[in-house]
Amino acid sequence: MSEPAVGASKSLPLILARELASNLATPMFLLDAAGTLVYFNEAAARLLGKDFTDLGEIPSGEFGAALELALPDGKPLPLRESPAGIAFFERRPAHKTLMATSYDGVRRQFEATAHPLFGAEGEMHGVFALFWQDSPGEFTS
Secondary structure, three states: OOOOOOHHHHHHHHHHHHHHOOOOOOOEEEEEOOEEEEEEHHHHHHOOOHHHHHOOOEEHHHHHHOOEHHHHHHHOOOOOOOOOOOHHHHOOEEEEEEEEHHHHHHHHOOOOOEEEOOOOOEEEEEEEEEEEEHHHHOOOO
8 A cells, every 4th residue: 555645634534434433332443545544443442452642644554564464264364355455455345354463462363344435426535444353352451
């Protein structure tokens, strides 16, 4: 995913998606149209092991590499084949069961669903991804 364009994270769909995410108990993160991680909510921070205010906006490739994404069988998952990668590059929704290592070093299995954010004219504004575990208690620290 490429470098962010000036003002890319300021689109109305992303602003509204961030507002929605900030009010959800479901872990959610947002990528802008350039592929930069521009936000994740408190529920996601508990699962990821780091607050967004501590991490800040970063290229999604850096974010994905830090998580060491893999399939449940342990096979490494290329970022383009992750739900967020599919939503970004193929412009379609995707869902998978994944393994990831959070910033606090804990390896977890979770479900992830990602969807591209299109504007009223069909233009790509970014991607939102929701993720969860079958055992909700595992989200808490």
